[in-house]
Amino acid sequence: xxxxxxxxxxxxxxxxxxxxxxxxxxxxxxxxxxIGDRVLDLAAATGDPVHATGTLNAFMARGPAAWGALRxxxxxxxxDPAHRAAIEPLLxxxxxxxxxxxxxxxxxxxxxxxxxxxxxxxxxxxxxTPPLTPxxxxxPIAYHGRAGTVRVSGTPVIRPAGxxxxxxxxxxxxLDIEAEVGFVVGMPSTPGEPVPVDAFTAHVFGVxxxxxxxxxxxxxxxxxxxxxxxxxxFLTSVSAWVVxxxxxxxxxVAPPARDVELLPYLDDSAAPWxxxxxxxxxxxxxxxxxxxxxxxxxxxxxxxxxxxVNGASLRTGDLFASGTVxxxxxDQYGSLIELSWNGTxxxxxxxxxxxFLEDGDVVTITATxxxxxxxxxxxxxVTGTVTPAPRRAPA
Amino acid sequence: xxxxxxxxxxxxxxxxxxxxxxxxxxxxxxxxxxIGDRVLDLAAATGDPVHATGTLNAFMARGPAAWGALRxxxxxxxxDPAHRAAIEPLLxxxxxxxxxxxxxxxxxxxxxxxxxxxxxxxxxxxxxTPPLTPxxxxxPIAYHGRAGTVRVSGTPVIRPAGxxxxxxxxxxxxLDIEAEVGFVVGMPSTPGEPVPVDAFTAHVFGVxxxxxxxxxxxxxxxxxxxxxxxxxxFLTSVSAWVVxxxxxxxxxVAPPARDVELLPYLDDSAAPWxxxxxxxxxxxxxxxxxxxxxxxxxxxxxxxxxxxVNGASLRTGDLFASGTVxxxxxDQYGSLIELSWNGTxxxxxxxxxxxFLEDGDVVTITATxxxxxxxxxxxxxVTGTVTPAPRRAPA
Numbered sequence: 001x002x003x004x005x006x007x008x009x010x011x012x013x014x015x016x017x018x019x020x021x022x023x024x025x026x027x028x029x030x031x032x033x034x035i036g037d038r039v040l041d042l043a044a045a046t047g048d049p050v051h052a053t054g055t056l057n058a059f060m061a062r063g064p065a066a067w068g069a070l071r072x073x074x075x076x077x078x079x080d081p082a083h084r085a086a087i088e089p090l091l092x093x094x095x096x097x098x099x100x101x102x103x104x105x106x107x108x109x110x111x112x113x114x115x116x117x118x119x120x121x122x123x124x125x126x127x128x129t130p131p132l133t134p135x136x137x138x139x140p141i142a143y144h145g146r147a148g149t150v151r152v153s154g155t156p157v158i159r160p161a162g163x164x165x166x167x168x169x170x171x172x173x174x175l176d177i178e179a180e181v182g183f184v185v186g187m188p189s190t191p192g193e194p195v196p197v198d199a200f201t202a203h204v205f206g207v208x209x210x211x212x213x214x215x216x217x218x219x220x221x222x223x224x225x226x227x228x229x230x231x232x233x234f235l236t237s238v239s240a241w242v243v244x245x246x247x248x249x250x251x252x253v254a255p256p257a258r259d260v261e262l263l264p265y266l267d268d269s270a271a272p273w274x275x276x277x278x279x280x281x282x283x284x285x286x287x288x289x290x291x292x293x294x295x296x297x298x299x300x301x302x303x304x305x306x307x308x309v310n311g312a313s314l315r316t317g318d319l320f321a322s323g324t325v326x327x328x329x330x331d332q333y334g335s336l337i338e339l340s341w342n343g344t345x346x347x348x349x350x351x352x353x354x355x356f357l358e359d360g361d362v363v364t365i366t367a368t369x370x371x372x373x374x375x376x377x378x379x380x381x382v383t384g385t386v387t388p389a390p391r392r393a394p395a
Numbered sequence: 396x397x398x399x400x401x402x403x404x405x406x407x408x409x410x411x412x413x414x415x416x417x418x419x420x421x422x423x424x425x426x427x428x429x430i431g432d433r434v435l436d437l438a439a440a441t442g443d444p445v446h447a448t449g450t451l452n453a454f455m456a457r458g459p460a461a462w463g464a465l466r467x468x469x470x471x472x473x474x475d476p477a478h479r480a481a482i483e484p485l486l487x488x489x490x491x492x493x494x495x496x497x498x499x500x501x502x503x504x505x506x507x508x509x510x511x512x513x514x515x516x517x518x519x520x521x522x523x524t525p526p527l528t529p530x531x532x533x534x535p536i537a538y539h540g541r542a543g544t545v546r547v548s549g550t551p552v553i554r555p556a557g558x559x560x561x562x563x564x565x566x567x568x569x570l571d572i573e574a575e576v577g578f579v580v581g582m583p584s585t586p587g588e589p590v591p592v593d594a595f596t597a598h599v600f601g602v603x604x605x606x607x608x609x610x611x612x613x614x615x616x617x618x619x620x621x622x623x624x625x626x627x628x629f630l631t632s633v634s635a636w637v638v639x640x641x642x643x644x645x646x647x648v649a650p651p652a653r654d655v656e657l658l659p660y661l662d663d664s665a666a667p668w669x670x671x672x673x674x675x676x677x678x679x680x681x682x683x684x685x686x687x688x689x690x691x692x693x694x695x696x697x698x699x700x701x702x703x704v705n706g707a708s709l710r711t712g713d714l715f716a717s718g719t720v721x722x723x724x725x726d727q728y729g730s731l732i733e734l735s736w737n738g739t740x741x742x743x744x745x746x747x748x749x750x751f752l753e754d755g756d757v758v759t760i761t762a763t764x765x766x767x768x769x770x771x772x773x774x775x776x777v778t779g780t781v782t783p784a785p786r787r788a789p790a
Contacts, residue, residue, distance in 0.1 A: 106543055107541055107542055107543045112621060133619050133620060134561065135558075135561075135616055135617060135619070138558060138561055138562070139558050139616075139617060141621055141624075142621065142624050143538065143539070143621040143622050143623075143624055144538070144539040144540060144541055144624070144628070145539060146502055146539055146707060147501070147502055147542065148501055148502045148707075148708060148709070148710045148713070149586070149707050149708060151586075158586070158587040158706050160705035160706050161589075161704065161705060162704050162705045163530075163533060163534050163658065166529065166530075166655075167533070167656070167658065169658050169660070191544070191546075191553070191630075192785060193785070194556075215705065218705065221530055221534075222530060222534060222536065223620070223621075224528050224530070225528060225618070226507060226536055226537065226538040226618075226622040226623065227538050227618070227621040227622020227623070228538075228621065228622070229536075229537050229538055229539070229702075230701070230704065231705075233539070233702075233705060233707040234705045234706045234707050235586075235706075260561075261562070263558065263562065263564050265564070306625070307624075307628075309556065309557050309625065310555035310556060310557045310610070310613065310625040310628060310629045311555050311629045311630075311785075312543075312544050312628040312629050313543060314543070315543045318543070390587060390588070390706075
């Protein structure tokens with residue numbers, strides 16, 4: 001129990017304690033923890049300069065023992081009334097602060113781990129062939145995205161222009177979302193040494209929400225044979241808050257049954273880290289999808305083990321995302337290309353029909369997960385408003 | 396003319412002046428410029444703390460005017476005998492210093508811009524279909540690689556392990572090279588604002604050599620549909636020296652004729668930046684290929700314009716590489732998969748036949764380009780020795 005008066009139904013209760021980077025007018029960026037509708041200034045509360053660096057990276061690099069120690073300290077401060085007098089003045093209303101990108105992103109990797117999403121795209125783009133490629137059930141497919149264009153929730157989504165086909169240039173006509181969950185690496189690894197599935201919690205600091213904005217027309221023309229590039233690289237939005245892994249113990253579930261026997265390096269059955277998150281996707285305020293993360297075929301420890309099995313090393317700030325989260329039902333798809341079935345079945349919304357995003361559209365993704373003792377763990381939101389492609393000289 | 400006594404045929408003459416990061420035992424990393432077989436300590440020579448930061452990034456972020464000013468200063472110091480007494484004590488033999496990764500890599504993008512390379516791979520892997528995909532002549536295809544595993548020349552090449560096919564795991568049996576040329580971004584760009592071809596020299600600082608080590612078996616199994624991932628991410632090696640664009644004016648040539656009319660944003664005909672570099676690839680000391688960079692279909696300004704046309708922004712330290720450089724002749728291919736035609740025609744070398752790399756193999760890539768007044772511009776080398784895959788518990 002905290003001595004704070006928390007709003008009913010907050011996802012930022014005492015069992016969550018997510019980290020972010022905030023500022024107020026005239027002050028530098030520093031670390032905060034969210035509690036209810038307020039933020040606690042950790043630079044002031046701890047006096048530790050690590051929380052005044054303007055990103056979470058330096059703190060994340062201290063490792064799991066330091067993460068655990070601070071979490072225990074925060075819990076004590078916010079529950080023991082003896083600390084109230086010292087801590088309360090360091091709280092600010094969340095509505096009064098500006099949130100920034102919480103991490104300096106090192107490498108950004110995007111997986112493709114939802115079976116339903118991969119099957120839906122296979123059915124649309126490779127009709128008459130098996131919806132999954134032969135490798136899909138053997139390994140978590142992924143590619144590297146552009147780390148330099150990962151930005152915080154609220155960053156405007158400038159409609160990208162590019163090649164829409166041979167000798168066709170213009171603003172994307174098929175701008176889409178991808179509702180995803182991201183995992184943030186705190187502890188680096190040694191070059192040449194794979195990170196086994198059971199070292200997941202020794203390296204991963206926490207979890208955020210991701211919207212991997214996608215221009216389907218750019219992507220379709222460019223992606224054979226080397227994969228997505230400009231169709232994705234203009235912007236990837238992440239939530240302002242990073243939920244510590246320690247807040248997600250009650251959300252852990254076993255992942256779906258496996259189609260094929262996995263190689264030992266991908267066997268996470270001893271301590272599974274499927275997660276019972278439910279995402280909600282809203283377009284101009286209207287709920288359009290509730291993707292169930294627990295149905296993801298590949299878990300985060302499997303993704304991490306795969307991404308390092310060739311000896312590739314991790315850095316503090318690496319971000320790896322799940323890929324679009326889609327469930328089996330038509331109202332559980334994590335992208336508009338699935339929700340509108342490639343534009344053949346537009347969504348009917350209060351604001352009009354939608355297959356892809358129009359200028360001015362606002363997309364907001366939220367999520368919750370079970371917390372200890374019947375509490376709920378919230379992830380805040382990742383949101384963005386589509387702005388028109390800039391006017392340029394004819395290209 | 397410099398007052399230094401330079402070795403005959405040096406590629407590091409007074410018209411080159413490449414930058415790198417060096418240290419000596421017990422001293423911190425700092426910036427050097429190479430001249431002949433020596434390095435000049437720029438932290439000491441200039442007294443400017445920007446050259447004591449341990450990477451070139453902070454200096455690169457100052458922009459082209461600062462790059463030009465320092466280059467004029469260096470030329471004066473090294474040519475006017477009046478400066479000899481002050482400068483000579485700040486020179487060290489290159490053989491006595493340790494070189495480090497010259498830049499902190501922000502995002503790493505790898506293009507696919509050699510037509511001969513793309514056609515060779517198409518012929519091998521998609522026989523009976525046109526060797527180039529339909530998009531190839533319309534846009535410079537590229538993908539994002541792993542920035543965190545870009546390392547300096549000389550870093551051991553630990554043979555990667557991974558999935559070689561369904562339920563097959565082990566060290567790569569088809570470890571390969573890719574001889575490439577890399578371009579280093581100094582000046583960032585604004586999100587949402589494309590960088591036109593004629594802004595190339597306002598953003599790009601210099602040029603290095605790249606070996607994009609590739610595990611062909613891992614790559615073949617994983618790469619459909621999202622492109623290369625673990626087949627590349629274990630290591631990318633770069634040369635220790637970054638040659639300033641200003642040293643390459645005499646090497647500029649027009650690129651090959653275009654098959655199709657290009658969209659205006661890719662039209663670089665007003666000021667072409669094809670470059671007459673000749674690469675040399677040596678395997679255990681034996682020359683196996685001389686890839687001609689001037690035959691690259693897509694130039695660096697085109698690559699930069701394409702990579703930003705969707706509004707993706709640049710950061711200081713971004714590295715974009717050409718992709719494997721291959722010429723039309725069989726002794727001009729930039730990869731072993733081409734030189735051995737997918738293993739069907741192994742190379743006959745003094746050390747034995749080679750289709751792919753064996754443990755202990757040493758691969759060294761060098762390059763030269765024409766400089767002003769009949770001089771030659773050298774790029775140093777990018778080299779690496781293959782070491783065995785680590786012994787691990789059975790996976």
